[in-house]
Amino acid sequence: MSTQASTPSPSSHRRRRRVLRPLPLAAAGLLVATGVYALPQLTPGASAATTLRGYADARGVRIGTAVGDSALTSxxxxxxxLDREFNSVTAENAMKWDAVEPTRGGFDWAAADRLVAHAAAHKQGVRGHTLVWYSQLPSWLRNGDFSATQLNSILKSHIDTEVGRYKGRVYAWDVVNEAFNDDGSMRSSLWQTKLGTGYIANALKWAHAADPAARLYINDYNIEADNAKSDALYALAKQLLAQGVPLNGIGFQSHFVVGKLPSTMKANLKRFSDLGLEVSVTELDVRIPLPASAAELAQQSKDYKTASENCLGVPRCAGVTVWGITDKYSWVPSTFTGYGAALPFDERYTAKPAYTGLSKGLDPKA
Known part of the structure; x- marks a missing residue:
């Protein structure tokens, strides 16, 4: 597909588990089938109109960012x-299984609680990420050799506990993350191997029971274009909705290389929206070969504008989340050798042309 080289591989996603260190400076209601929904906790005009948050508030949508605990606390x-520019936050790692349940039945909520408390204090929504993923599983679960019955019980208990803890405080959950291979087949994983594809419907049902007001998403990468992977996800989403499974939205991660956004992105998002689903850009970044030239930074600005417009130009787009604020903490350089400069702010927190592009994409008057 046209964006194949622009998106992360499964192995690169695992690397989000590490605590990111600064780089050198040089370097909530259920969406029903009718598609009627309302964005909670948003007040039009609640922040300065010239910030990303101001533009999003004026439009009644989310502008979010992934947040790392180390940066948040130090x-x-x-x-x-973070507090000036964003009205939504996503836990970069703090809500993943290895972080919150490192031992069976033993939970560590410290980092996740810090993020939720910070968001509440600054009138930001929280997007939960992620409940069921093939990666970042603790060793007790990964190596446990549980039966299907045992694993099903473990999964339900984990979802019940985590979603229940944040009931009413997390407006959306990435319930299932990266369930497909690029060819449209189901990814081989602990869940798929032991439980079959039915684990997806069960996870959504359990999450809905734990917090009926939270929006529930399937989230994946390389699905931005109309291709085999997005076709398979579309077929699954249609099937789940027909079965009455509480699926509310699809998250399009949108990790791109500069100048390589898929031309079919908007039309592809629309076909999911036409099912009555929310669509959200959930992990947007646009990486550049280093050192970044002025021309590449200008193109990156256009890409941020286009990516946000591709979502916001579609009915039921709930918003856009970027995978980080500043190049200082970006996951890109450590994952994609020779690439970086992927985010709207540089290492010194100076707004880049990408910030302007994203602002224009969000601005309802643009």
Whole structure:
């Protein structure tokens, strides 16, 4: 597909588990089948119109970012930009299984609680990420050799506990993350191998029971274009809705290489929206070969504008989330050798042309 080289491989996604260190400076209601829904906790005009948050508030949508616990707790410049520019936050790692349940039945909520508390104090929504994923599983689960019955019980208990803990405080969950291979087949994983594809419907049902107001998503990468992978996800989504499974939305991760956004992205998002589903860009970044030239930074600005417009130009687009604030903490350089400069702010928290592009994509008057 046209964006194949622009999106992360499954192995690269695993690398999000590490605590990111600063780079050198050089370097909520259920969406029903009718598609009627309302965005909670948003007040039009609630923030300065010239910020990303201001534009999103004026439009009644989310502008979010992934948040790392280390930066949240140690970098005042980071939190200043976070609170000024974003009305939604996603836990970068703090809500993943290995972080919250490192031992069976033993939970560590410290980092996740910090993010939820910070968001509440700054009137930001929280997007939960992620409940069921093939990666970042603790060793007790990964190596446990559980029977299907045992694994099913473990999965339900984990979802019940985590979603229940944040009931009413998390507006959406990436319930199932990266369930497909690029050819449209189901990814081989602990869940798929032991439980079959039915684990997806069960996970959605259990999450809905734990918090009926939260929006429930399937989230994946390389699905932005009309291709085999997005076709398979579309077929599954249609099937789940026909069965009455509480699926509310699809998350399009949108990890791109500069200048390589798929031309079919908007039409592809629309076909999911036409099913009555929310669509959201959930992990947007646009990486550039280093060192980034002025021309590439200008193109990156256009790409941010186009990506956000591709979503916001579709009915039921709930918003756009970027996978980080600043190049200082970006996952890109450590995952894609020779690439970086992927985010709207540079290492010194100076807004890049990408910030302007994203602003224009969000601005309802643009």
């Amino acid at each position: 970098d005042s410049s980071y939190t200043a930009v």
